Amino acid sequence: MPSSPPAPERHFETIAQCARDGIITISADLTVRYANPAVEDIFGYSPDELEDRSLAAVLSDDHASDLEEWLDRFLDTGEKTVDWGDIRLQGRHRNGRTVPLSVSLADFEQDGRRYFSGIVRDVTEQERREARLTGLNQLAQELTDAESTDEICERTVDAARTILEHPIAAIGLYDDDDGRLEPCAWTPEVDEIAEAGRLFATDRSVPWDVFVTQERRVVNDILAETDLEASDTQLRSAVFHPIGTYGVFVAGATERDAFHDEDVDITSVLVGNAYSSLERVDRERTLREQRNELAEKTESLDRLRRINDVIRELTTVLTEAAGRDEIATEVCTRLAASDPYQFAWFGSHDPASDEVVPEAAAGDENGYLEAITVTVDEDEPGSDPTSRAVQTRAPQIENDIYQNPPFEPWRQEAIQRDYRACIAVPIAYHGRLYGVLNLYAVESDVFDQLEVSVLQELGETIGYALNAAERKQAFTSERSVDLAFEVDDREDSVLGIADELGGRFELENLVERGDGSTTMFFAVRGPDSDAVVEWAKKRAQLHEIQLLADRDEEYLFECMLEESTVWSQLQQRGSVVREAVVTSDSARIVVRIPRSADPRSFDALLEEAFGSVELVARREHEEPVMTPEEFEAEFRDRLTDRQDEVLQTAYYAGFFEWPRETQSGELADVLGIAQPTVSRHIRSSEEKFFSMLYEDENEDEDKNR
Known part of the structure; x- marks a missing residue:
């Protein structure tokens, strides 16, 4: 025959003794009538120490009063005002530590008296996990509102300080300009062990390796597992997590083996949230910049269209x-x-x-x-x-x-x-x-x-x-003024030739070319022609100097001038250099300007070029700066720019002298064109000259008939 089951009391006792959860029976006045061995792990008291004592001794004062109130109401009304399957209470451990409890309670009656039995669980770990999840959810919500990189980093390390057991946390972001990780945010505890958020003394330490490899790393003993010395960091264990290409998150502790698997998983969630938010902020920033740039470009283009319209109108006005x-x-x-x-x-x-x-x-x-x-x-x-x-x-x-x-x-x-x-x-x-x-x-x-x-x-x-x-x-001015200047300082200019080589320098003419450059014709008496050429080659303002003619101990030269020289600027201002004569004793320049021009500007121009000049004479003329007759004006009007240039160069080079001082081939070399082209320009210019001359004479004869 089957054996009979054990008595219920014996059965309950066996189960209670081996249960991992605490089991307690109390009377209506909270006196402990029974406690199993597991309560010692929860409260630090053995079952014998708890029995016949009030349960209030191992509960917080507020929660002991609440429990007594709930039981009294139940006994009076039969109403359960709380969920007896999960009553949350705050217990007190023997060492004074607060212990969060979850109690499943049931009532029974024995010998006419009411009792309550309950299973008591220490839910410290459960509440810690719940708090961590709450913290992670709260961080995720906060990061959705973050508007900047700094704000994301600050909120992430603040959350790490709350969620992780160890409050040391920091984020370093990669600086493109410096090529290193720069501290962005850190918890207050970092300031106690590091300066300005730098947990490591060297830039190329563990955080940099994690950033480069993009692999998470958990170091339980930093001094044993790395090449770092104790002076390089005060951390002894840490979790390093890359935040993509943005930077690195570090959670650290000053003791070894401080981080468990759950801590590592938490950091992964923290970093994942931060990375997603950083990408979002980047996208939003890029979109804002693109929108702003587009708006600025549109506004700028509209403004430029208006400016260009004005400029087109001004161009017409300026020419007229x-x-x-x-x-x-x-x-x-x-x-x-x-x-x-x-x-x-x-x-x-x-x-x-x-x-x-x-x-x-x-x-x-x-x-x-x-x-x-x-x-x-x-x-x-x-x-x-x-x-x-x-x-x-x-x-x-x-x-x-x-x-x-x-x-x-x-x-x-x-x-x-x-x-x-x-x-x-x-x-x-x-x-x-x-x-x-x-x-x-x-x-x-x-x-x-x-x-x-x-x-x-x-x-x-x-x-x-x-x-x-x-x-x-x-x-077109009907009146002009001659200004005569004495030049004292002429060492660094073409006028310095007489001081260095002796003799006499005299300007023959200046010819402005179509490309804006200027050709100078000048005569030198005294020095050898080769010495003049060598002297000129050492002057930066003079180019392509050539000897054109030897005229009885006087040499005629031609050279090109830079646009920045004073001679070119005088021409560009509408003046004419009437004279420029230099000896070892003196240097005199005479410039003819319009009557309406300001002499002070020419004085300033010469002073800027020569350093020291003195206006020694001023003479007014009842004629324009250039004194062309109507015939000359009309003739020049008929010539092309190139023909005018060829004629002037040929004239001052002695091409029309007899015997000729310059041959057509030499003239072609000076002008940089072919010899037949030179001849064609001269013949065409002569034909225009004579046709004007004789046509005008014939017209005068016809008028006199």
Whole structure:
């Protein structure tokens, strides 16, 4: 026959003794009537020490009162106000440590008295895992709102400090410029063992290896498993996790073997969230930059279209303008009427006062030019864009006038008139500064690179127009002035030939070529011709010197000049060098200029070239700078530029002398063209000359009949 089952009491006792969970029976007043051995692992008290004691001794005061209240209500009403399958209480361990508990409770009656038995579990690990999951979920939510790389890194290390058992955590991001990992965010505990977030003294240590290999690494004993010394880091164990190409996350501890598998898994989740957020921020930043760049380009293109329309109109105006005043006025008027410009003015530098004097203005000036004085000091960098433009001969931009402290008077005056950005564009041609064009806008950041380039090209066009107008005026002026200068310092110029070689130098003529270069014809008496050639070859401004003729102890030479020489600049300003004679005792230059031109600018030009000059004579003439008769003017008008160049070169080279000082072949070499071409140009020019001469004579005879 089968054996009979053991008695229930014996059965329960056996199960309770081997159970891993604590089992407790209490009376209605919370007195412990039974406890199994497992309660000692939970509370630190043996079953004998707990029995006949109140359960309140191993519960927090608040939770003991709550449990007593719940049981009393149940006994009075039979109502269970909490889930008896999982009652959460805070226990107290014998060592004072708080123990989170989960209690499954049931009631029973024995001998007319009510008792309660429960299974008690220490849920410390469960709550820790739940807290970690909550922390990870909270981090994921927070990272969705993060807007910058720094914010993502800071929130990630803060979460690591809360979730992991060890509070040391840091993130280093890769710096493209320096080629190394730079600390971005770290927990406060890092400051106790490292400076500025650098957990390792060397750049090429474990974090760098992890970044390069892109492989996670757990180091339980840093000093034993790496080549690092104790002085290189205070960490003794750590988890290193690459954050893609962004950088490396480090969780560390000052003791060995501090991280378990669960910690490593947590860091993987942390880094995964951070990486996803960094990629999102990168994408959003790229999209913002693309949208902003597209908007800026669209705005810039719209503005450039308006500027180009104005420039096209100005080009027509500049070619038809009668003179400097009209050019300056038209430029300011048309630019000031074009968005986003509010005000424009043109000024020139007065060398006598060193001030930039306004010549023309248009737009909302509101007394600005009366309120400011622009002074140019060659020894001090200018505080305002206009003076800097004069000094540097380059555009000067202030894209946010209001942002900088408004200490300078010009800036204060500009802000009061709602100017927010400005540019000063130097107007120059072949090294000569004609003035400065100043534009003001009511918006910041108006003058981007593309717009500055367009305005710079406009400045060059205006400079060319002013030069052309000046030269046109020089040719058509009815009165002119001869200015005679004595040159004291001539060592570094062509005038220094008499000082070094002795004898006499005399300028014969200057011929401006179609490509803008200048040919100089000069005669030297005294030195040997070979010595002159060798001397000239050492001068950077002189090129391709050739001996053209030997005229009774006087040699005629021809050479090319750079555009930057004073001789080329004098021609470009519409003047004529009437005389340039140098001996070992003196050097005299006579320049004929239009009556309307400012002699001071020519004085300044010669001083810049020679260092020290003195105006010794001034003589006015009732004739233009160039004194062509109507016949000559018409003849030149009929010649092409190339024919005019060939005739002038042939004449000053002695081609028309008898006997000829220069043959046609030599002349072709000078001009850099074929000999038949030289002959054809000369014959064609002669035919035009004689046809004009005899046709005019015939016309006069017909009129007299």
